[in-house]
Amino acid sequence: MRPILATISQSALRHNLAVVKQYAPNSKVMAALKANGYGHGLANIADALSATDGFAVLDLAEAISLREMSFEQPILLLEGIFNASELAIVKGYSLSLVVHSFAQIEMLEAYFAKHVTPHSPLTGEGGKHHLSVFLKMNTGMNRLGFVPQDYIVALKRIEKLTPHITLMTHFAAADEPQGVDAALAIFKKTTQGLIYPTSLANSAAILCQPQTHADWVRPGIMLYGATPAKNTSATECGLKPVMQFTSEIISVQTLQAGETLGYGNRFTANKTMRVGVVACGYADGYPRHAGQYSGNHHLQGVPIAVAGQRTQTIGRVSMDMLFVDITDIPQANIGAPVELWGNTVPVDAVAKACDTIGYELLCAVAPRVPFKVVD
Numbered sequence: 052m053r054p055i056l057a058t059i060s061q062s063a064l065r066h067n068l069a070v071v072k073q074y075a076p077n078s079k080v081m082a083a084l085k086a087n088g089y090g091h092g093l094a095n096i097a098d099a100l101s102a103t104d105g106f107a108v109l110d111l112a113e114a115i116s117l118r119e120m121s122f123e124q125p126i127l128l129l130e131g132i133f134n135a136s137e138l139a140i141v142k143g144y145s146l147s148l149v150v151h152s153f154a155q156i157e158m159l160e161a162y163f164a165k166h167v168t169p170h171s172p173l174t175g176e177g178g179k180h181h182l183s184v185f186l187k188m189n190t191g192m193n194r195l196g197f198v199p200q201d202y203i204v205a206l207k208r209i210e211k212l213t214p215h216i217t218l219m220t221h222f223a224a225a226d227e228p229q230g231v232d233a234a235l236a237i238f239k240k241t242t243q244g245l246i247y248p249t250s251l252a253n254s255a256a257i258l259c260q261p262q263t264h265a266d267w268v269r270p271g272i273m274l275y276g277a278t279p280a281k282n283t284s285a286t287e288c289g290l291k292p293v294m295q296f297t298s299e300i301i302s303v304q305t306l307q308a309g310e311t312l313g314y315g316n317r318f319t320a321n322k323t324m325r326v327g328v329v330a331c332g333y334a335d336g337y338p339r340h341a342g343q344y345s346g347n348h349h350l351q352g353v354p355i356a357v358a359g360q361r362t363q364t365i366g367r368v369s370m371d372m373l374f375v376d377i378t379d380i381p382q383a384n385i386g387a388p389v390e391l392w393g394n395t396v397p398v399d400a401v402a403k404a405c406d407t408i409g410y411e412l413l414c415a416v417a418p419r420v421p422f423k424v425v426d
């Protein structure tokens with residue numbers, strides 16, 4: 052077997068969920084598990100998060116698999132339904148829906164007109180089915196949601212269908228000091244006097260904007276032990292990495308000054324160097340654009356650990372392999388353990404060196420990488 056492996060720590064997940072509760076002690080937690088649990092595997096993480104008050108996912112398949120794992124908490128579809136035929140499944144699995152457009156309201160109204168008998172005050176029968184709606188306001192992100200001018204109109208229409216309503220928005224810049232001020236003011240003004248529960252905060256807002264915590268927080272990235280903030284590390288936030296992405300050295304080369312390495316001869320040794328070839332490439336989800344080049348020279352590699360010691364990648368990442376500088380790690384030979392990201396090299400440090408974010412790297416771990424769950 053190729054030595055590559057993603058190891059998922061359940062105790063780190065439980066720890067990070069507890070950290071969410073420390074930051075937002077008065078809020079219920081809706082754990083964001085979309086994109087297959089940010090690449091960690093839904094089935095690998097759901098049990099460790101069973102103390103959460105709810106789950107937020109993107110598509111029906113994720114929601115159904117959580118229900119079939121016997122979770123009874125609310126399961127929220129973050130983009131709601133995409134077409135009316137999904138409503139029977141939503142009802143069957145008691146899923147909660149984000150409603151962000153009038154098109155979705157029309158689908159719901161048509162479904163209720165056809166399938167839900169109106170409530171009869173005489174017999175006490177019929178009436179609203181227990182659909183739970185998170186009604187989304189666009190407070191400046193301009194992605195999903197009703198603009199403030201339409202929000203109350205949308206709310207009035209949803210109120211005719213169900214009493215189970217949560218008022219919701221999503222921030223565009225919760226990691227910046229005054230990043231939520233304008234959006235929060237719009238949300239508060241529009242929802243003034245309404246008595247429904249509210250949900251506003253993603254990880255960045257949980258960590259940096261306590262005034263947004265409200266009734267439900269929606270942490271994603273922080274549960275996985277990475278940071279949403281540019282200038283604060285996950286460790287500084289008290290979080291532990293959930294994924295250890297590891298492999299091994301499968302070949303060692305010695306380069307003389309002037310010799311080149313890998314495809315496109317992208318790296319030239321300027322001295323005698325020891326190079327480890329690692330069983331991990333872009334087909335495993337490692338970013339091919341890793342490191343910065345100028346002309347033919349690899350100026351700066353990506354942090355990586357070999358035998359517990361930090362070093363950096365060199366040369367171009369290939370489909371199945373990458374190169375690492377082990378000149379200063381003489382004990383590293385074939386079989387030496389390599390950490391691509393995890394406890395020694397935070398995924399955020401790898402992301403920074405690749406001009407991306409930890410989210411993207413975690414979500415991109417390829418299906419061919421085997422996973423192992425540990426406590």
Ligand SMILES: *Cc1c(COP(=O)(O)O)cnc(C)c1O
Pocket residue numbers: 083085129221252253254255269270271272273279
């Ligand atoms: C993904 C998502 C979250 C979680 O975001 P993080 O930055 O990972 O904490 C919260 N709310 C909504 C609407 C989302 O789509």
